[in-house]
Each structure stands twice: as structure tokens, then as C-alpha cells.
Amino acid sequence: MTRLLTWTLSILWNGSTYNQTTTDSARLISASGNYSLTPPGISSFGGRGMVSSATFTLANHDGRYSADGDGAMAAYMANNGTYQMPISLVASIGDGTSVQLFSGVIKTVREQSPTPTQTGIVTIDARTMEDMYLNRRQSTTVTAFAEMHDESYTEADIMARWLDDAGLTDGQYTIDPGLFRIPYAWLDDESLVEECWLLAAACGGRFYGDANGDLVYENATHWLKTPHTTVST
Secondary structure (H helix, E strand, O other), rough: OOOOOOOEEEEOOOOOOOHOOOOOHEEEEEEEOOOOOOOOOOOOOOOOOOOOOOEEEEEEEOOOOOOOOOOOOOHHHHHHHOOOOEEEEEEEOOOEEEEEEEEEEEEEEEEOOOOOEOOOOOEEEEEEEEHHHHHOEEEEEEEHHHHHOOOOEEEHHHHHHHHHHHHOOOHHEEEEEOEOOOOOOOEEEHHHHHHHHHHHHHHOOEEEEEEOOOOEEEEOOHHOOOOOOOOOO
């Protein structure tokens, strides 16, 4: 029995709402990606995380994605207007099963002009959602610092507080229950993501962006308690 594989590539070119997402699935030539929790050679609990990536190649035979074109897309392409616009890829098979393969934001869009042997293409480099906040600097107020101390915040409470302060909502992150009370923690013009990496590692957990576009904290006992499957050969 054969299975039909289909895919949906959704790109939020206008940057407003997902209801206005332009679907460019028919133009997708190839897609590849790499999910990594830490840089090569670095311990999973070394305190240094890594933003995962994906690359999409789309047909541009009609100049749809050209910055110097006269279509509606030209305004998005000009002056790196697509930077950090949401992008996602979902694969579906014939029995109705769908799998979210990637959800993140655009880093760059590179156009390659047509040649006698190849149609014009664009290559989209994308990153998982950590990239949205990696270089965002935050500071903890004295009031918030005192509250976190007095109310015995755990590492999970602290991460949730930092993410809330960055403008995220509960639906944009998933955080396991905290295991350790952290009496003193603050941001002083520091990267939200880098500090979450450090805090997670210090508590034996991990912090990363997943394929669904959420920021995730898994505590040290996550894989002891979460149902999962294994493969043996």
C-alpha cells in the first residue's frame, strides 16, 4: 500500500496574522533542517544552547520573490523586509496524519537568477523561535526581583516570568514544573534566551524552541515521566 505525502509551507509575508498566511507549497523544491540543543562538542548541560535552523528552496520562475519585481511581494522582499517573519512546514500522509516539521522565523531570503539549465529560485534560511528573542536585552526591576525572592520562585517560575515580561503568552511557551527554588535571579541588560539556557542547564534541564514554534523548558525528570517510544534494531 502506497502513501501519498503532501506538505504545506506557510509563510506569513505580511507579518500580521496567520489568517493571512500565503501558502507557497506548490513552489517548494526542497527543504532541509537541523535540530540541535547545543553546539557540537558542548555538553547538553553546559549552559550554551543553539538555535536550530531550516532551509527552504522555492521556484521563482516568474519573479514572484524578486525584490525588484512589480508584484505585491516586492515590498516584502525589499530591504530585508522578511526578517523574522513566521514560517512553518507541515507534512501529511494519506491516512490523514500530519506532522509539524518546523515552525520558526525567516533569517534571510537569497535570490538566484535563472540560468540556461536552471529556473530562478530563492533560498529561505529560517531559525527556530529562540532567534526572535536571542538578541533582545532585558533587565529585571527591583520590584520583580524582590517578588521572585519572597515568593520562592523555582526555575520554572523565573523562566515564565522572564518570558511574560518579553511579551509572550502561555500559548507561546511550555514549561515543566520547577524542581529547585532559586532565591536570587535577575536579568541586567542580558539576553533572555541565553539566560534561560544557563538556568535550565544549572537545574539539569534544557530550554529550546520546538517544531511547533513554542519555547520549551524540560526539567531534569522530563524523560522519566513523559511517555515516549523507542526504536531498536
